[in-house]
Amino acid sequence: MSDTSAIGATATPRVSKRFRLQWEEAQQAWVLLYPEGMVKLNQSAGEILRRCDGVSSVAEVVADLEQAFATAGLEADVVAFLELARKQQWIDM
Amino acid sequence: MNAPEVVKHQPGPPLWLLAELTYRCPLHCVFCYNPVDFAHAPDELCTDDWLRVLREARAAGSVQCGFSGGEPLLRDDLEVLVAEAHKLGFYTNLLTSGVGLTDARARALKDAGLDHIQLSFQDSTRELNDFLSHTRTFELKQKVAATINDHGWPMVMNCVIHRLNIDYIDRIIDMAVELGAEYLELANSQYYSWAMLNRDQLLPSREQIERAERVTNERRQHYGERIRIFFVVPDYHETRPKKCMNGWGNVFLTITPDGTALPCHTARMLPGLAFPNVRDLDVRSIWFDSEGFNRYRGKGWMKAPCRSCPEQEKDLGGCRCQAFMLTGDPAAADPVCDKSPAHHKVVEAVVRAERGEVAVVAKPLVFRGPEESRRRLAGLAGMK
Ligand code: SF4
Ligand code: SF4
Numbered sequence: 001m002s003d004t005s006a007i008g009a010t011a012t013p014r015v016s017k018r019f020r021l022q023w024e025e026a027q028q029a030w031v032l033l034y035p036e037g038m039v040k041l042n043q044s045a046g047e048i049l050r051r052c053d054g055v056s057s058v059a060e061v062v063a064d065l066e067q068a069f070a071t072a073g074l075e076a077d078v079v080a081f082l083e084l085a086r087k088q089q090w091i092d093m
Numbered sequence: 094m095n096a097p098e099v100v101k102h103q104p105g106p107p108l109w110l111l112a113e114l115t116y117r118c119p120l121h122c123v124f125c126y127n128p129v130d131f132a133h134a135p136d137e138l139c140t141d142d143w144l145r146v147l148r149e150a151r152a153a154g155s156v157q158c159g160f161s162g163g164e165p166l167l168r169d170d171l172e173v174l175v176a177e178a179h180k181l182g183f184y185t186n187l188l189t190s191g192v193g194l195t196d197a198r199a200r201a202l203k204d205a206g207l208d209h210i211q212l213s214f215q216d217s218t219r220e221l222n223d224f225l226s227h228t229r230t231f232e233l234k235q236k237v238a239a240t241i242n243d244h245g246w247p248m249v250m251n252c253v254i255h256r257l258n259i260d261y262i263d264r265i266i267d268m269a270v271e272l273g274a275e276y277l278e279l280a281n282s283q284y285y286s287w288a289m290l291n292r293d294q295l296l297p298s299r300e301q302i303e304r305a306e307r308v309t310n311e312r313r314q315h316y317g318e319r320i321r322i323f324f325v326v327p328d329y330h331e332t333r334p335k336k337c338m339n340g341w342g343n344v345f346l347t348i349t350p351d352g353t354a355l356p357c358h359t360a361r362m363l364p365g366l367a368f369p370n371v372r373d374l375d376v377r378s379i380w381f382d383s384e385g386f387n388r389y390r391g392k393g394w395m396k397a398p399c400r401s402c403p404e405q406e407k408d409l410g411g412c413r414c415q416a417f418m419l420t421g422d423p424a425a426a427d428p429v430c431d432k433s434p435a436h437h438k439v440v441e442a443v444v445r446a447e448r449g450e451v452a453v454v455a456k457p458l459v460f461r462g463p464e465e466s467r468r469r470l471a472g473l474a475g476m477k
Contacts (some may be wrong), residue, residue, distance in 0.1 A: 020208070022182060022351070026106045026154030033184040035249060035276075038108065038156055043186045 007058060007082050009075075013091040014054030021049055032090055039090075048081055052091055058082065094221045104390060106154025107346035107380045110183075112143065113358070114171070114373050115163040119192050121460040124253050124295060126358055127163065132466035137350045140170040142371065146348055149376035151181040155346065156185040163350070166193035172201045179206030186211060188251075191237035203244045210241055214252040238272040250274040255282040255295040255306070256446070262305045266312045270320050273383060277320055279309065281327035285359045286467040287461045293464050294458055296446040299330060329439050333404070334411025334427035341389040341413065346380060354379045356386055363423045374457065389424075390411050396424050398432045 008032070015021045019032045023046075025031025034037040041049065047068070051061045060074045085091045116131040138146070147158070158178045165171055166189055178185045186209045187202065194210075213431020214234070228257050241248055254262065269277040281302075284292045284400065297305075309324045330337050338357045339346045347355045352371040355361055361368060368385040369378075380386055388394060392405055399410040410416075419428045419438045426433040459465060
């Protein structure tokens, strides 16, 4: 079923149809909504997932984040989070 | 680090809004949790009231919105309400028996942005045989299931389990699979309202539950990833209570058909506590400031044995309604807990169930319905 191979730089993840990602003003956080509940995301998880649009590659997501937060060397963290997100079925590749 | 300061416990937002649009329902479930005196209920909120409630709740931080009842499809403004909820950014959910879900209405609800439908088996035992023998009821479910699939909604089913259907759990699971369900919730009946009237007939024996769990596990293995099955055990057979509603006034906000705001669907039964109405007060004040929502929030209200119990956080003393129904005191420990001095009341009910003492003939089941509801009201009035 779920793909267990490593997530490469050219993969184009997107938020799964099973979930809806949205910004919640009252909680000041990005959340994933699904039929029986809600996952509240921390800032970095939210910033990564909102960039997973099915078009941008992992490399582009990383570059965009590094620019937005004026930092470098985020790739390993982003990939590690995406692997977790895939395990939770939050994203499709 | 900042200097420590004393902060008053501020509850989080009412994340989960349950809009009970109507108590009207074409069905007569013996386990229905609508109030037994529902026939007495005053006027339903109008469309504009509900639209305002949706806006106020969303502004107060609600995210999930369930439309339920009764049968919510009996409201012909359902599509308007769903559309507004969707526009406001709610994740919308319809809880229905499927009666009245025509293709045209399904299409309109899809266009309105409805995210999700939970279809319940209307197994009200009157229909049980019919249902289990694949006749009328099954055909209706089949049609509704096809409609739900056609419109691309995930298929989520719910079936209330009790003494009279628990032995057929394998067939219920098979049928859910046959109907294309992705999720199936087998929820053991909880004993409130109509189910409380019928408790002695509905409470299964331990042996029945163990068998049902075993069969459910076998079916899980057999069907693998085709279906995810949740089996919710009845709390009467436990020794610790459930954390009711995940905490009083913690995440759940129910609005009843007449606009009364409740921390759970059955809280209106509690004595000495007035609950606010959305006709008089806005949702934010109701949630944060009203006595009805603050009374049993957190742990400050607890008595012995809960007050000094190391397990407080786990269950917050259990269910206030169950405490009231079984002890007469809404601030008592939930008698499901074996530390409660009234725990024997739960044990006795279970023992009666074990012995199979309650023959259905000796005490007929009470089917939910407006006539029965009025009859009970008249009976109560006569007793005063
Ligand atoms: S439990 Fe049954 S009778 Fe009660 S509202 Fe639901 S479908 Fe109607
Ligand atoms: S005594 Fe009260 S708080 Fe402790 S486990 Fe029992 S119900 Fe929960």
